[in-house]
Amino acid sequence: MSEPVLRLGMIGGGPGSFIGPVHRMAAELDGKIRLVAGAFSSDAERSRQAGAGYGVDPARAYASHQAMIAAEGARPDGIDLVAIVTPNHLHVPASIDALKAGLHVMCDKPAALSLAELKQLATATSGSKGLYALTHTYTGYPLVREARALVASGRIGRLRKVVVEYSQGWLSTPLEDTGSKQAGWRTDPAKSGAGGCIGDIGVHAFNLAEYVSGSPVRELCADLSIMVPGRRLDDDCNILLRFEDGSERGVPGVLHASQIAAGDRNGLRLRVYGTDAGLDWSQETPNTLTIHGLDGRTEVLHAGAGNLGPAARGATRLPTGHPEGYIEAFANLYRDFAAAIRAGAMPADGSLPGLEAGLRGMAFIETAVANSAARAGWVRLDI
Amino acid sequence: MSEPVLRLGMIGGGPGSFIGPVHRMAAELDGKIRLVAGAFSSDAERSRQAGAGYGVDPARAYASHQAMIAAEGARPDGIDLVAIVTPNHLHVPASIDALKAGLHVMCDKPAALSLAELKQLATATSGSKGLYALTHTYTGYPLVREARALVASGRIGRLRKVVVEYSQGWLSTPLEDTGSKQAGWRTDPAKSGAGGCIGDIGVHAFNLAEYVSGSPVRELCADLSIMVPGRRLDDDCNILLRFEDGSERGVPGVLHASQIAAGDRNGLRLRVYGTDAGLDWSQETPNTLTIHGLDGRTEVLHAGAGNLGPAARGATRLPTGHPEGYIEAFANLYRDFAAAIRAGAMPADGSLPGLEAGLRGMAFIETAVANSAARAGWVRLDI
Amino acid sequence: MSEPVLRLGMIGGGPGSFIGPVHRMAAELDGKIRLVAGAFSSDAERSRQAGAGYGVDPARAYASHQAMIAAEGARPDGIDLVAIVTPNHLHVPASIDALKAGLHVMCDKPAALSLAELKQLATATSGSKGLYALTHTYTGYPLVREARALVASGRIGRLRKVVVEYSQGWLSTPLEDTGSKQAGWRTDPAKSGAGGCIGDIGVHAFNLAEYVSGSPVRELCADLSIMVPGRRLDDDCNILLRFEDGSERGVPGVLHASQIAAGDRNGLRLRVYGTDAGLDWSQETPNTLTIHGLDGRTEVLHAGAGNLGPAARGATRLPTGHPEGYIEAFANLYRDFAAAIRAGAMPADGSLPGLEAGLRGMAFIETAVANSAARAGWVRLDI
Amino acid sequence: MSEPVLRLGMIGGGPGSFIGPVHRMAAELDGKIRLVAGAFSSDAERSRQAGAGYGVDPARAYASHQAMIAAEGARPDGIDLVAIVTPNHLHVPASIDALKAGLHVMCDKPAALSLAELKQLATATSGSKGLYALTHTYTGYPLVREARALVASGRIGRLRKVVVEYSQGWLSTPLEDTGSKQAGWRTDPAKSGAGGCIGDIGVHAFNLAEYVSGSPVRELCADLSIMVPGRRLDDDCNILLRFEDGSERGVPGVLHASQIAAGDRNGLRLRVYGTDAGLDWSQETPNTLTIHGLDGRTEVLHAGAGNLGPAARGATRLPTGHPEGYIEAFANLYRDFAAAIRAGAMPADGSLPGLEAGLRGMAFIETAVANSAARAGWVRLDI
Incomplete structure (x- = not known):
């Protein structure tokens, strides 16, 4: 059975x-x-x-x-x-x-x-x-799933703005010179590719923004920096974005990520604003999602609560108020993948990142690195 | 190996x-x-x-x-x-x-x-x-371990006051009448014993207070209520405490727990005050511990950070900023128990609750239930 | 004009x-x-x-x-x-x-x-x-007014529980021996009366609980302590309460206040639970009020927002998001008093504390002090 | 006297x-x-x-x-x-x-x-x-003064990154078409000048970033939008910054401001990172300032606390824990100005914004507006 x-x-x-x-x-x-x-x-x-x-x-x-x-x-x-x-x-x-x-x-x-x-x-x-x-x-967190579902359902209206950030401080010093395995390969172009911070965490932020907003980034203007002397790959990135919405100029957005934001831990946060409401989620307190309405009312959703939708409810194992964390979010990816394997196909709704997400992520990294080097204003993000 | x-x-x-x-x-x-x-x-x-x-x-x-x-x-x-x-x-x-x-x-x-x-x-x-x-x-959370270690180390000075609370709302309605298995046995004296809320969660709060403060409760004065009509066991408890410190009157404390605190999820929170500083920890945001100093300075400790002591460091699996939750705390108990089994003895420092904690917990439940029924002022907590 | x-x-x-x-x-x-x-x-x-x-x-x-x-x-x-x-x-x-x-x-x-x-x-x-x-x-804060109005309107259903706390740490040391004028008279029975902490801040907590819940305390069981050696008046109080609701046992409550809670600042917090929802307000972040619903939904109200009732709206001077604080709350009392003077009578709805609040407060202080000294269980609170 | x-x-x-x-x-x-x-x-x-x-x-x-x-x-x-x-x-x-x-x-x-x-x-x-x-x-808030003093004192080391945001949602709808006086002139170029959101609040964010960091912005790359159809001035701005630090590329920064961030109130927040620590301050909870250290330790400073420096201490009127807000911050500007008038000169340390701040603010607005229109990459910010 x-x-x-x-x-x-x-x-x-x-x-x-x-x-x-x-x-x-x-x-x-x-x-x-x-x-x-x-x-x-x-x-x-x-x-x-x-x-x-x-x-x-x-x-x-x-x-x-x-x-x-x-x-x-x-x-x-x-x-x-x-x-x-x-x-x-x-x-x-x-x-x-x-x-x-x-x-x-x-x-x-x-x-x-x-x-x-x-x-x-x-x-x-x-x-x-x-x-x-x-x-x-991070797409495995229940309230990220809820946020995605809320946007898709029209709860926030039409997309107006996206702010996504991923702020860490652990590479504030040249840790790679101290024998740290984790820091070593991440700052080595031969092992990491063209992106440092942008490839390690910036791409997570990018993916999360597209995953929740349901809209692809179509243009960007990037400013990547190496702030720790001697480092070979970027350790700080700040990027202006335009998301596709069919309009002439698209929807504005900002992505900033850093590994030299002294004292920050794993500060991934996403805010998505629509014509009717805004959503706010932070990875370090992953079990809540805040919805800000136009009338000044704020609603806080809690993982495991009965008022969540099926995507979020299916991604928790415990009653509300019993925190689940990173391992459980990760396990949700494996659970979904196991289901996909049994079904013989990836989920049709794109809820589990696969090759398409990989291609978009690589395009994002390469485009941003090149654009920042050229300091040339806006560029299209094409795969 | x-x-x-x-x-x-x-x-x-x-x-x-x-x-x-x-x-x-x-x-x-x-x-x-x-x-x-x-x-x-x-x-x-x-x-x-x-x-x-x-x-x-x-x-x-x-x-x-x-x-x-x-x-x-x-x-x-x-x-x-x-x-x-x-x-x-x-x-x-x-x-x-x-x-x-x-x-x-x-x-x-x-x-x-x-x-x-x-x-x-x-x-x-x-x-x-x-x-x-x-x-x-809850004793398995890294920052509960850290709090216990800080008290033991003298970081807060001599114990002055303890406030512990455990606030839930899920039994605000007569859920046991709807066929809920979870609610059913918890409100049935034959299956739960003399305590309802106090046996289900009050005893957790009691254990946590003793675990972190390192001081046993010696007296209490309890007020237990059945707030949902028809229920047979308490669903709300408010208890004055005195902790043993060798002094004539002991150290004051308060424990309040509820399962009819409408809208509360799993609100276990402990505050321990000493002559030099106060500690504050909440289960729903388990990865931080706040220390308030006499000079007005507040320090926040984070799970996984390098400045924690060995007990807390040994109880995390991930880098700081990657949330761990209830399952991981629970796993710490199993991990400790596996180590104890290999060592052939429970840890000498009392870090893993065992029979003694069980006896104290049962004495707490029974004493509080009887004391509340009598409405008779203070009573000693003896095993 | x-x-x-x-x-x-x-x-x-x-x-x-x-x-x-x-x-x-x-x-x-x-x-x-x-x-x-x-x-x-x-x-x-x-x-x-x-x-x-x-x-x-x-x-x-x-x-x-x-x-x-x-x-x-x-x-x-x-x-x-x-x-x-x-x-x-x-x-x-x-x-x-x-x-x-x-x-x-x-x-x-x-x-x-x-x-x-x-x-x-x-x-x-x-x-x-x-x-x-x-x-x-503290009755002058806009969101205290909102909380009172919400309870009166039936928003939380019938009253089930009240938790009120007022936690300070500034008297953790014998400040009165150092020439501090503020500490001096507050710890002197000739100038303060029978109550120390309970008269200075406990009575604020008591008043706030009755003000918002709309229900008077009818019984209490108190534990007052002098934790700083040599002090003559209580510096810590923990009190079990029963509020009047016409039922046999009343509605349970807890009040704890301290001036030796090391590192705490001015931690007045009130939680009021009903059959349908719970309210939570804290003085140090006075511009929000949280409502927890039975379905797990949390709503946060913000001072100055358009969705507040008239009592709260009339108690702010600035657009939402522009913090108002203690001075503005205090000014609301003066504003209300000026209006009362012009009207020739105190407000009929009891929204401005007067002699009745004073009598209840004094009865609370004296009853709790005597009850704690006797350690005799429950006592009625009569004026 | x-x-x-x-x-x-x-x-x-x-x-x-x-x-x-x-x-x-x-x-x-x-x-x-x-x-x-x-x-x-x-x-x-x-x-x-x-x-x-x-x-x-x-x-x-x-x-x-x-x-x-x-x-x-x-x-x-x-x-x-x-x-x-x-x-x-x-x-x-x-x-x-x-x-x-x-x-x-x-x-x-x-x-x-x-x-x-x-x-x-x-x-x-x-x-x-x-x-x-x-x-x-916003320069009048005590903890903004403290942040500025901490940066000047070297507490965070050399400047590494600045993130400043000012997020409001009140212009999410065409409020100016409804007769709102506040919305009307702010969206009218004849009364507001070339900047909408950037002139109303973006310039506050810009000023705050320079005020606290002590470093001037030397280059920027701006993306301003009109998101509400028919509006004549920008209602959303996202800007890449470079602060002057004597180095070839300067210090990176991000400024994002919006008046169409649905549901946001008055979300001015500043983060300043150095080689040794990071600072974080938010206007809606103005009475705390968080310092994140490289070792993972977080310190929270509280307005009115004894461990603050003279600039912050001089900017509070109440004991710690008694919230002060926007009016008190504003009053600090008037208090400083009264002192300056008596002294016959503006403060030499630049702590009170004057003509220089005005010139820089106007240059910022005009440069950003022109740069965004041209979509031409980076431009110097010159007065």
Whole structure:
């Protein structure tokens, strides 16, 4: 009666990884997916050690994703999907190999080193029956889902303005010079691609704005900076946006993101204004969504409350007032992906970010980096 | 190198259970415990169905905890510990049977139907090598741990006042008359014991106050009410407290809890004041702790930040700014319990609630219920 | 066309006074009252100096309130009303003299040293045409007015519970031993009466609870403490309440107030719960009022917004989002009092605290002090 | 011993004015300035009526500012200063006339219709002994003063980033078509100048950013929109900034302001980040300032607390925890201006906005409007 558990293999996530363990917790939270294999490191012994930490059978801890795909493909109980949690430069090669083998892919964002590389993925894997999802984790929060549903339902009227920000301070010092693995690859163009802050978190903000507003960004004007001397990639970005609404000039917006905003933690916040109301959501207090009405009335929605819509209600596990957080939001992506795998197709409503979100994100990063360098005013955002 | 995973059997948690699935998620979150068996229902078929939902082998879904204990005891890979998630009246019988079989017990609070019953447990299982822990979940939050450590370290000076509140509104209407399973047993003396609101949430508030302040309540004066007509157990409690500090009159405190505070969600909040500073923590925004100093300066501590002490740092899984919630707090109890099981003893510092917390909680419930009924002023809280 | 400005004389408010200057600012804010005379100090020279600071003509700075009343009574442009801003022990003598002279009185709370003394005032001045108002300042906040109106309108249903708190930390140390004028008289029974914290701020909390709930307290059970060694009056109070609602047991409530809650500033907060919704207001963020509905929906009202009722709208001077504070709340009392003086009677709806509020407040203080000393359980609150 | 009260004449502020009454309250709050005359309206009878509402002698209610200046100049007790509270197009003519007559001027912002017009003022009145101040009201808040002092003291290290926003929603509908006086002139280029939202509130945000950061904006790239069809001036502005710090590219910043942000009230917020810490202040909760440190520690400063610096302490009237608001902030400008008048010079530290702030504000408005129209990338901000 109950569905068989899906078997997950991890690519990356070796010693020192932050996101590997989060993927395991998120994937397994609802009991529908189990981590059973991994290519955690290119060093066989380190891969086994990491696997032990995850509770993975040493025989299924591999030294490369190719080896894992081959060996697991030969097992009757082999993996069904992979989680790609490496630095960015390995996202596309691993995704292609997995998809070609018919595996499903849950890939960390940004999807690729470059837009061109991601387009190659699309071409190379066009016949695969594997599904492809991207960890824009913040789309998994119940009240982000509610916000998206409210906009789609017309609750705020026609779109008027979007303000999205993602403010961190952890790279205020040259942490990459101290041996920090997390800081190291994120500030290295060879591993991260052309974007620093914009690729690490700016793209999350961009994705969230499009996800909730339901409107694509069509033009931008960017100002990216390297504020910590010696750093090679941007650590601060401020971008003017225009969203598509069919009008001549579009709908104005602002995106600002930083990793040198001293003392800020993980300050992702989205405000979407329409002709009738405004929405306000912040990641650090994710269980509320505020709606400001034209008449001065403010309504606060709470995760788990009975007055939410089905998208939000389906994304909580606990009664209202019992906080859920980042891991649960992440688990919602895995839950949706498991459902998509069983259904054989990604959700038609775009509620689970996939290749299209990846392409738009890469276009955003590249366009903004180039536009900022040129200091040339506005540019269209095309894929 | 890595430790063997502990095997968990669940008692209770059948269809409609809120807390059963939470136990599974919390127990399994860190990959150190796995739910492998259960006596989910006294109906064999329902137990199997519930087991399937948890991913449990149908052969290990039993119709009674006695059957589970016997059968699992005969397996080489039998369970190591049980989670007791039934209504209150079954807590002690199941705990006794499990402990006598040498199993470890993670029991939902309150620990028993009555203080006398819980004392029987202590007597009946005194020789057991099984450990006993109690799900005072809120002690698992990182910043509750930090608050406790700060008080113990002298950061707030000598204790001056405690204010603890737990405010819910979900029983504002006679929900028990509508077939709600959750409301039904909680308002039934046969299943809940002498306390309604005080047994369900008041005892959490009481435990939290003692846990953080490090001082036991020695006297109380209680006012419990049934505000919804026809209800048989209290749904609102307001209690004056005196904490032990060696002085003649002790340290004043207030505890108020309600399940008819219309519109409140899960409003557990603790304030502890000393001669030098005050602490303030709220469960609905669990990732911050505020310290108010005498000079007017307010400091806010954040979960995951580098300036926290070891107890709090050890209780987070994510970087600061990535919210953790109720499931993660619960998982901290399981993580601590797994460590205690490996160590062969409960933590010496009292950081994990066990039998002593259970006895104090039952004494609190019974004393307050009797005191309120008598409307007789102050009474000592003795076990 | 415009009304003549009322002329105010101040009694008290000499050098070092906190509340004297606040009275002047509040009284004059709307341009309907002007401070023109004062008995600021019993030392003639100090009174003149204080008067100069207030912009008062030296000839109208007196050395006693008797002198002021006599001299001003002889002037064609003499004072219309007095503000009594002395320590408590002078409230009644000054009030009686002023009322007997036909002057109106705005008196600081608590109204008297004792309930008996205040009853004497009532007797002694029963024929006076002077009006008498009491500075329960917090009733002047727009959203307190809104809360009162919402309860009266039935918006929250029938009353279920009241939680009121007033938490300060400024007397955490024996400030009275350091020469602080403010701390000195407040901790001196000869100047303050039987109540310390309860008379200074507890009575504000009590008044606010009755003002908003519209229900009188009928019983209480109090625990007052002196936490700072050597102090002579309570500096911490925790009180169980029962409000009158015609039922056998009444409606439960809690009042806790403290002046040794380390680090707290001026933490007056009121929560009123009914069968349908709960209200929550805090003095330190006075421009919002939160309504929690049974369905989990939270509504936040903002001062100055168009969706407020007339009582709140009439109590703001600025557009929404422009914060008003304590001085403006205080000014609302003066504005209402000026209107009452012009109308020749206090408002019939009880919206401006007067003698009745004073009598209830004194009964509350005395009853709680005696009850706490006896530690005898519940007692009726009778005037 | 006490200083003579300064006599104020108001220009503008007739029936329906919001800001006129605020000026009176603010000017008079501290008892150092008194409103005694006014040219409230160009209609003599309406001016007298408005004057009566302000408590001004009908004989001193004039039908033009020229008449007021002439008549008051002939009185021995004539006015010392004027408050100019008209729509923008009258600011400069009235300022010039007053300054030429040797009167001091407190002028509403923006200072002029255009930068050129304001430069004429500077030329035309260069020999006047009258002082000129500009009501950038938000600089009067105590914690804005504290923030400015903290930046100047090096508390946040070197400047890294500035984010300033001013979000309102009251012009979400074409309010100007409904007869609203406030909306009418603000959306009329003849009365407001080239800027709508940017001139009304954007310039406040700009001023606040420079005031606190201590760094001037040197370049900008602006996107101004008219979102309400038929409106003639911008109602939404989003601007990339570069602040001067001596480096090649300067310090990045973002300014966004809106009057069509549905449901927002008066959301002015400033964040200033340095190499060591970040500051965060919001106008709607003005009595706190948050400092985020690199180590994850957050400190909250409270107005009136003992740990503030002299600039903030000098700007409060009440003990901590007693909220002060917009009127008190405004009164601080008047208090500072009164002190400046007595000293014969504006404060040397630039703490009171004057002509220089006016010139910078006008340059900002004009440059942003022109730059947005051209959509041409970055432009220098020159006066």
